[in-house]
Amino acid sequence: MDNLKIERTKSTPYIFFDAASGRLRVEGESYPENVVKFYTPVLDWLHGYFAEGADNITLEFKVAYFNSSTSKVFMTIFDLLEEYVTTGRMIEVVWICDRDNDVSIECGEEFKEEVEQLSFRIEAC
Template sequence: MQTLYIEKTKATPRIAFDAATGILNMEGDSYPENAMHFYQPVLDWLSLYLIESFTPITLNFRLDYFNTSSSKCIITILEMVEHAVKAGRTVTLNWHYYEDDDDMREHGEEFAEDFSIPFKFVAIPS
């Protein structure tokens, strides 16, 4: 399976999902005009990866900002990963946030409450 790489733009995050290592990185801002259109290849890739691979997964979310429609897509990603956790897959989710960005930390905490995925919170010095 190929690595999925989507270059960062002003309104979309850099996506780098490495099939060989199981490391999934999402970094930057996420407020595309059509979030579902942007995230559909990510959802398709992840769906196939979860079927074809049984290696442990590490997700690194390092988002500076995301809008409501992006949040819905992130929730879909987390739902997919949660199913893998419930099926016995080893998953770690690292939620990176700037130490002075209470909103982004709180978004991560809210996601952690809603899902049975092991979250680690990583404060980045401002």
């Protein structure tokens, strides 16, 4: 499967999903004008990746600023991952934030409460 790479813009994050290593990164800021349009290829890629039987995945989020629509998409992603975790796949989400950014840490904690079986780790560095 091909990697997914989307370059960072002012309002959208850098996306690099490495199919071989299972390391998927979302990094930057996210307030796209059309959040559905931007994240549809991302969700499509994830669906395709899991359909091919992908296992042992780490999804890293390092998103300093995001709008409400983006957080809805993030939760849709977490929901999708949670579904696959229940089928026995090894998936971990890492929410990476600046240790001085209390808001980002708190947002990570909110998302963490949202998931039940999915491993969700907050890494403040």
